[in-house]
Amino acid sequence: MLSIAENLEAVRQRLARAATCAGRAPQAVGLLAVSKTCSAEAVRAAYAAGQRAFGENYVQEALDKIHALADVRSELAWHLIGPLQSNKTRVVAEAFDWVHSVDRLKIAQRLSEQRPVWLPPLQVCLQVNVSGELSKSGVPLHEVAALAQAVAVLPRLQLRGLMAIPEPADSEAAQREPHRRLHACLMQLQAQGLALDTLSMGMSADLEAAVLEGATWVRVGTAIFGARAPRSGLAPQ
Numbered sequence: 001m002l003s004i005a006e007n008l009e010a011v012r013q014r015l016a017r018a019a020t021c022a023g024r025a026p027q028a029v030g031l032l033a034v035s036k037t038c039s040a041e042a043v044r045a046a047y048a049a050g051q052r053a054f055g056e057n058y059v060q061e062a063l064d065k066i067h068a069l070a071d072v073r074s075e076l077a078w079h080l081i082g083p084l085q086s087n088k089t090r091v092v093a094e095a096f097d098w099v100h101s102v103d104r105l106k107i108a109q110r111l112s113e114q115r116p117v118w119l120p121p122l123q124v125c126l127q128v129n130v131s132g133e134l135s136k137s138g139v140p141l142h143e144v145a146a147l148a149q150a151v152a153v154l155p156r157l158q159l160r161g162l163m164a165i166p167e168p169a170d171s172e173a174a175q176r177e178p179h180r181r182l183h184a185c186l187m188q189l190q191a192q193g194l195a196l197d198t199l200s201m202g203m204s205a206d207l208e209a210a211v212l213e214g215a216t217w218v219r220v221g222t223a224i225f226g227a228r229a230p231r232s233g234l235a236p237q
């Protein structure tokens with residue numbers, strides 16, 4: 001089995017190749033290492049290999065790791081990419097740098113109210129449902145503009161862009177389709193005057209397709225940390 005450092009290097013090479021194919025600078029695409037279900041030791045191994053941005057899905061599990069890596073906190077960026085319930089917004093506003101999964105105004109308002117004044121604004125993306133009825137989470141495309149305008153004015157948040165988790169697809173052409181829709185949606189918001197610069201899209205299986213369509217964060221778990229054990233019997237955070 002390859003080490004986390006070797007896996008990371010392989011993912012960086014995939015990203016660089018995809019960026020070159022797309023005519024984009026490799027630095028234009030950030031790599032978010034998705035460490036959900038991984039140990040704090042695994043996160044530290046990735047840190048030792050130069051990784052600085054980590055994505056987590058489950059709030060309590062993330063807090064444990066943020067605590068375990070407190071000695072290097074100032075070098076790290078912690079991103080929440082999983083569903084967020086309103087009873088968890090306070091700890092999230094206090095502990096994370098980014099939230100990619102905002103899909104309701106109420107959650108955004110709470111995050112803004114609860115973001116401590118001594119921290120920079122919380123960086124947020126709206127999670128968009130680009131796969132239609134197939135997918136349960138995310139704002140429907142036709143509601144994104146209204147939500148974006150409302151979130152953009154919240155004082156303690158900085159709205160950065162959009163995130164999506166498309167349905168898995170086999171061919172690169174089919175993978176590119178939902179990513180292209182998300183990019184088009186971002187451009188519409190930019191045309192409406194919102195200063196947005198972030199497209200969080202692409203995972204282990206489809207990061208090339210996402211980079212070709214303009215991803216600025218790809219969220220990669222399995223290709224870095226290996227296959228995850230199924231998370232059974234637990235309610236979503």
Ligand SMILES: *Cc1c(COP(=O)(O)O)cnc(C)c1O
Nearest residue numbers: 034081203204219220221222223
């Ligand atoms: C788990 C997860 C990922 C990473 O998926 P892999 O296929 O393991 O790369 C990315 N984004 C979200 C929202 C996830 O929940």
